[in-house]
Amino acid sequence: MNLPTDRQTTFESSWEGATVLGPEEHGVQRKQIHPAVLEVVSRLSKAGHPTLVVGGAVRDLLLGRTPKDFDLATSARPEQVKALFQQARIIGRRFRLVLIRHKGITVEVATFRAEPSRKGEAAMIMRDNRFGTPREDAFRRDFTINAMGFDPLTFSVIDYVGGLKDLKQRTLRTLFSPQVSFTEDPVRMLRAVRFQVRLGFQMDPEMERTIRAMATEISPVVRHRLAEETQRFLTGGFAVASFQRFQELGLLKPLLALQDHRWFFAHDALENALPKMTPYLKALDAWAEEEREKVSPTVALLGLLLMLGHPDYLAFLAAEPMAVDRRRKVMNAFRRGVPDMLAEWGLLKGQVDPAMFILLAAHSLLRDRWKARFHPGRLMGGIREAWLLVALLAGHLNLDRSFVAKGLALLPELPVFPILDHPRPDRHGGVYDPRAKTPPRLKPRGEGPPAKRRRRGGKRGRGRGTGG
Ligand code: ATP
Numbered sequence: 001m002n003l004p005t006d007r008q009t010t011f012e013s014s015w016e017g018a019t020v021l022g023p024e025e026h027g028v029q030r031k032q033i034h035p036a037v038l039e040v041v042s043r044l045s046k047a048g049h050p051t052l053v054v055g056g057a058v059r060d061l062l063l064g065r066t067p068k069d070f071d072l073a074t075s076a077r078p079e080q081v082k083a084l085f086q087q088a089r090i091i092g093r094r095f096r097l098v099l100i101r102h103k104g105i106t107v108e109v110a111t112f113r114a115e116p117s118r119k120g121e122a123a124m125i126m127r128d129n130r131f132g133t134p135r136e137d138a139f140r141r142d143f144t145i146n147a148m149g150f151d152p153l154t155f156s157v158i159d160y161v162g163g164l165k166d167l168k169q170r171t172l173r174t175l176f177s178p179q180v181s182f183t184e185d186p187v188r189m190l191r192a193v194r195f196q197v198r199l200g201f202q203m204d205p206e207m208e209r210t211i212r213a214m215a216t217e218i219s220p221v222v223r224h225r226l227a228e229e230t231q232r233f234l235t236g237g238f239a240v241a242s243f244q245r246f247q248e249l250g251l252l253k254p255l256l257a258l259q260d261h262r263w264f265f266a267h268d269a270l271e272n273a274l275p276k277m278t279p280y281l282k283a284l285d286a287w288a289e290e291e292r293e294k295v296s297p298t299v300a301l302l303g304l305l306l307m308l309g310h311p312d313y314l315a316f317l318a319a320e321p322m323a324v325d326r327r328r329k330v331m332n333a334f335r336r337g338v339p340d341m342l343a344e345w346g347l348l349k350g351q352v353d354p355a356m357f358i359l360l361a362a363h364s365l366l367r368d369r370w371k372a373r374f375h376p377g378r379l380m381g382g383i384r385e386a387w388l389l390v391a392l393l394a395g396h397l398n399l400d401r402s403f404v405a406k407g408l409a410l411l412p413e414l415p416v417f418p419i420l421d422h423p424r425p426d427r428h429g430g431v432y433d434p435r436a437k438t439p440p441r442l443k444p445r446g447e448g449p450p451a452k453r454r455r456r457g458g459k460r461g462r463g464r465g466t467g468g
């Protein structure tokens, strides 16, 4: 890891040590880059702040794909960036980013970041908030293919890390030894599966061995990061392949952490979750393939947890007949235990409440099926998402096709329920803060749901997992 110590290096000379490919050499085309990105880069550069496209966007450009979003890195500080654009706001606490709204897209601009300070050899990252050079910024990323830069003004690719070679060989490789990289941030093991499955790349064999050995190290990661990562695997069209891979590598159990909420999950799911969830994952993939209405990741996750839950919960949702005392027990759980479980499992406060609305709406739809078209609940919050959830679970609930079709036909006229799906702050470069790492302390529980909803610091969801 030979990083420059001299922070004063000018932008141009800082390409030193990098492989630079000019416009004729890399095959990226101008039309792959959104015009808003070109304008943002050009305005920053004119103000004296060299700026690069970085991360996954460069990888996608080189693979001939159109990136789904563009991350920029610049030498300007967040305040300086904000001052240059009208529609800009600073987000994030530990490391601040600027979100610029321009020509209908949001461009994320970060200041070049220095290599994080480590406690020692192969220790997890303690702090990741110092400004640095483009080269340092490259070396703090996860995989070589995600660590290249693209300069839209000279139209050149800047590669300090050997990403071009790995891209050509279709290999996923960490920047340092996998052991060091995954100790720094265990979530990278999940990300490795994401890129392997989505891009069809191979894992460097040492990486694969390391993941198998270190899989359980994801357990202490703050739950909402794991939940966010899990969501990303559900809606992209690669759910079955990804979760199979998690299982193979030993990542599935620590990721799902079902044993922390034994009262909610079904016995067979606790033992072996994959077969139980596969039909649902297939439904998600089929949905993505048919390019239907977009499913919110929160809804997708909710469906997954229900599939893995005790059958009583789904039976209740589907308004199946049930003995009075069983019914009462389940209702109590939905009122008290389930919101807590969702929050402890990793959903954010902004997701838990909408999730409960959606469940309520789904129950109401399934209870009054005959009213489908003119269901009084069509004005309920979350009704659109409830229909999506019902459609995804249709195979499992043995629902009548025509009933589901009616609901799907309604979708375009139903309002989208606001759900905070992707918490942006602190995501970028996603190294985790060990101070925020303590897993939620679960009180030992019996088989039933907790009797009373616990409140923490007055508001549910706040500070969860951040104690300690
Ligand atoms: P996608 O196309 O799925 O969005 P991406 O590569 O853009 O893939 P993001 O999660 O959007 O992935 O992250 C953007 C970039 O930030 C990555 O390409 C990588 O360089 C860096 N990054 C993200 N997470 C981490 C991490 N945990 N450790 C190091 N670098 C990371």
Ligand code: MG
Pocket (backbone or CB within 6 Å): 056, 057, 069
């Ligand atoms: Mg991205």
